[in-house]
Amino acid sequence: MAISALQYHDATKHHFQRYARSAGYMDWANQPNPFRSWQGAAQHALPLADDPPQPTFDRLFAPAVDIAAAPLSVATLGRFLGLSLGLSAWKAAGGSRWSLRINPSSGNLHPTESHLILPPAANDLPGGVCHYHPFFHALEQRAPLPEGTWPLWQAHFGGAGFAVALTTICWRESWKYGERALRYCLLDGGHALAALGLAARLNGWRLTCLAAAGDRRIETLLGWDRIAWPDGEQEHVELLCWVATGQTATPPPRTLPETLVQPFAQLQFQGRPGRLSARAVHWPIIDQAVVATRKTSTAAPEYQPPSLPLVFPPPAESAAAVIGRRRSAVAFDPRGRIAADTFYAILDRTLPREGVPPFDAGLKAPVVDLLLFVHRVVDLPPGLYWFQRSADRPVFGGGLVAEPVQSDWPLWRLRTGDVQYEAMELSCHQEIAGRSAFAVAMLAPLRRLVARRPYLYRHLHWECGMIGQVLYLAAEAHGLRGTGIGCFFDEPVQTLLGIDDDRLQSLYHFTIGHPVEDTRIATLPPYHHLARPPDAGAARG
Structure with missing residues (x-):
């Protein structure tokens, strides 16, 4: 029997007398891989920049900030993704090693995946529909742009830019948290959205959530209807954003017209989603809640944030340094x-x-x-x-x-x-x-x-x-x-x-x-595992 979003929420509440249902133990041998690869898709390495952006933390939150818009390039895109969804460090202790990311996640399980729709390929920057792979700090190119479509996108959104979609894999969270996992997936999506918005500001860009867009249209852009997902490991659409890379006087529209979407329905997508674990455990209540909370295309919300002064200004140290050391x-x-x-x-x-x-x-x-x-x-x-x-x-x-x-x-x-x-x-x-x-x-x-x-x-x-x-x-x-x-x-x-x-x-x-640090745990640089120097970017098949 189908359930509503409110029924899901009520059923997954914790009470003093009982907790929401979960497996009750950690099946370590079956833990999902926190990194998804699209097998068969060409991989394009992004630069590992050693020159962080200059804006200070206080300028991120200044209403009248004047940060010049950086041109979209493989370097600026790499910086944007690296300071929003990339790795921030590795930790090691007792023979174990695990990665941390700029965007936090419940249990460090990372259900959130990101996909980009980029302008036509130019200057080492792959175009079309790509998946961002944080482990390799690379783009996996899944499909080219439909011919002749990008001018329509730029005209609709009022200038140059690109789109970022966030999706979620509930199994990564339900492996540990059971029925309550969808809550954590959505919270992680909010963390990732904020991380993207702040990283965009560092490049002088502006991120806008296409709040009027429906799930079906976003799924068409990503080719979801043509994918054979591993059992229990499907990615579900959360949201789509437009990142304006030029100075704009007004925010872009938050709509996604069918005319922009329809050409993607005929694309031939490359790659298949890699399996994350040997066996996914099904939680039917999560699947039903995902269906219950699906979004159709709507009007854009009528809301304009107020123009408020900064009553208590933030510190003025490097914004990139603050973002990078978040733990x-x-x-x-x-x-x-x-x-x-x-x-x-x-x-x-x-x-x-x-x-x-x-x-x-x-x-x-x-x-x-x-x-x-x-x-x-x-x-x-x-x-x-x-x-x-x-x-x-x-x-x-x-x-x-x-x-x-x-x-x-x-x-x-x-x-x-x-x-x-x-x-x-x-x-x-x-x-x-x-x-x-x-x-x-x-x-x-x-x-x-x-x-x-x-x-x-x-x-x-x-x-x-x-x-x-x-x-x-x-x-x-x-x-x-x-x-x-x-x-x-x-x-x-x-x-x-x-x-x-x-x-x-x-x-x-x-x-x-005030944190108490565990001195038994060693910290390693985020991309020490990659055998390429900073600013190296080359395609790998």
């Missing part, structure tokens, strides 16, 4: 405290602003607000706080009274007192939520929105993932570290706020503090 903390020093201005500056990065990535991508008006568990912020009493990103300020029960902390800034104090235990308990009893400087629960009016438009289930999780990516980078810029928490008890968060219905639901947790 997930595994433990925090409970003696560490942070300054109030640092706390405010980190939160300020999550506010949507006109012309500021990643929240200028054109998805929809923000609806996710932040419940804050403040533990160790100088001159700010410990307690529960509310940071309002949406237009609606909720009414709480349970004796909570919202008092403004800053004038003309949307931070509210709900209750003072030690909330370390509550933060840990609600985040599946994880110590990192209480030993940090502060923890976050991201809440949204899920039922009201998704009941009418089920595809918004995806959008809500993307918004949370984008917030998480900004929190990661803001923490790193201030000498701190963050970590995303996908395991939490859903309904007890509502109980804490005195909400006796489900008008607000928690979708993602996060925590930030």
Whole structure:
């Protein structure tokens, strides 16, 4: 029997008495490969640039930033992908070795894949439909452009650029997390979307999500209807973006007309998706939820981010350095405290602003607000706080009274007192939520929105993932570290706020503090395994 998006969400909630269903153990011998290769597709290596882009971290978030647009080339595309979806490091300990990426992932499992639609081939840059392979930092060319189509694309989008599609492989997450895996896939998609938007800004480009596009049209662009997927390892479309590589006065349209798509239906695609594991375990509820949240073509959302000043400016060190060193903390020093201005500056990065990535991508008006568990912020009493990103300020029960902390800034104090235990308990009893400087629960009016438009289930999780990516980078810029928490008890968060219905639901947790490094783990450069020098780019069959 088919289920709805809301039924999937309710069925995959964690409760104090029981967790959502999963395998209950780690079948290491069957763990999916985190890197998919398209076997038989020509591979084009991208340069490993040793000259990071110059903009500083504060310029990423300045509304009137003046970063000259770099021309699209194999070098600038390599830099864009390397600073968004590429590898950031390798870790090694006890005879084991594993890679980390610029875009984080639940359990470091990386369900997100990326595909590009590039202009006609020129200057060592392959054209057409390509898959990005992070392990090799290379493009796998799957199909040429249909002849005569690119001028139509440029005319529709108002100038030069290219498209990026994000897809997801649920099996990579369900291998560990079972039925709850789709949530994590969507959160990872939001992290990747934010990473792409910020990396685009470093090149002076602008990323816009084609929020009106339907899944079927994106699938046609990628040739999904002609692919024999390995059993249980299909990639599902999440979203499509246009990256404008020239200076534009206005954002491009967020639509994908059928006239641009139809020529791709006749393309001959090369390569076949490599198998990721010996045997995929099926979770029917995930398959049904994917169907329930599919999107048809719609009108573009009517939303323009406000023009807000930067109340608490970010640090001015190299943006590429901050992006490259992002890591997930595994433990925090409970003696560490942070300054109030640092706390405010980190939160300020999550506010949507006109012309500021990643929240200028054109998805929809923000609806996710932040419940804050403040533990160790100088001159700010410990307690529960509310940071309002949406237009609606909720009414709480349970004796909570919202008092403004800053004038003309949307931070509210709900209750003072030690909330370390509550933060840990609600985040599946994880110590990192209480030993940090502060923890976050991201809440949204899920039922009201998704009941009418089920595809918004995806959008809500993307918004949370984008917030998480900004929190990661803001923490790193201030000498701190963050970590995303996908395991939490859903309904007890509502109980804490005195909400006796489900008008607000928690979708993602996060925590930030002073990290404790594990000195037993060695760190290796991200592409030390490749036998090619920086700026080398050659095609390999």
